Amino acid sequence: MNRNKNYPIPMKFLPIYEKLLHPSWVNKLIEGKNPDGHFIKDFKIFEVDNKGLHNYYQGHIPGAFYFDTNEIEEKPFWNRKSDKDLKQVFEKNGITYDQTIILYSKNMMAAARAAVILMYAGVNDVRIVNGGYRSWLSEGYKIDKMPHIPEPVKNFGAEIPAHPKYFTNIDKLKNSMSSTETVLADIRSWQEYIGAVSGYSYINKKGRIKGAKWGHAGSDAYHLEDFLQKSGKLRHPHEIADNWAKWGITPDKHVIFYCGTGWRASVAFFYAYLMGWKNISVFDGGWYEWSNDLANQIESGYP
Structure with a gap:
């Protein structure tokens, strides 16, 4: 929390602060607790990258799935894929519009890129782990080396794009x-x-x-x-x-x-x-x- 005299307002008082997560919040959620008293029934955590599964296999947040940005972007300019293609990618990854989707990456950029596309599509609750995997490690939380594959869903559940x-x-x-x-x-x-x-x-x-x-x-x-x-x-x-x-x-x-x-x-x-x-x-x-x-x-x- 920044308490510099030039920026006295703690980040938790920003309008949508809950979309930016501290690793402790995520850890409580994984342990089955309700962070801040909020009940979140259906959530998924994704490590976002575009370099393949090597880093994911080296360790990730417990229970996290791997999400490849190459699935949601396309050449020649790396624009997002068509709405139809996005829908198929989300369904393949078990994502529906009414879930809480938690994203993290090594340098924030990959997670942010996926977040904007998910928000565009219509996922109501997209959140990012502040500092990504590096932050998770610095806090001393357990890591997971077991690969996880999400169970596909039949329907994203909403028309794309919502935004x-x-x-x-x-x-x-x-x-x-x-x-x-x-x-x-x-x-x-x-x-x-x-x-x-x-x-x-x-x-x-x-x-x-x-x-x-x-x-x-x-x-x-x-x-x-x-x-x-x-x-x-x-x-x-x-x-x-x-x-x-x-x-x-x-x-x-x-x-x-x-x-x-x-x-x-x-x-x-x-x-x-x-x-x-x-x-x-x-x-x-x-x-x-x-x-x-x-x-x-x-x-x-x-x-």
Whole structure:
């Protein structure tokens, strides 16, 4: 809990704080207790990654299943898959809209990416373990090396998507960019934002979407030091909101987050969601999709 004089409001008093979990809360749930007195009957825990099962086999939170983001994203730009495909993936993994789905990953980004897609689809209660597996280990809780395979379900139970506004595609982005009520937040490193580097070996074009404001990120495409403490836990959201406000990224506007392919932007989205921001979305294709079309407007250098 952050009690820095600049951010005196404890995180538990944020509007949707219960969606960000301390490992002790998860451990109580696993032990059959009701954390904070809330009865949660049907829940699943997933370790989220895109690198295969190796890390999962080395150890995971007891009872956790493995969730591969490659099942919910597709080439060429790693956008989310079709609603039909998502439904099949969720059913394969035993996920229904009315369950509590708890996600964690090694660096928060994978879990956030899966969380936004699940929320878009309509899962009512999606939560993330603050600090992920690293946080679980640092607290000294038991680990599990037994692989677990979820039992498939016949029906997700709701029509997908329940929250289409959580994603903005490239056409909607182009239509909204001229609006003073919309701000495009670039969640990439400063070097990416000014066009010094592309950030990725598979993306050649450098620069940013014209008009985008810098939403902070980290040292490169695979780190988020501006958002995460050294422990891997999220910084206090009000600290992030202060940084955003300096660039005109405020909750009174429709804020569209983008990065390279959607992972870092998903962390930013989840931050805004925790703070109760209502009009937020992720531009799914990010810089990868935008820069692929030479007709799209870009800029570089200092704004």
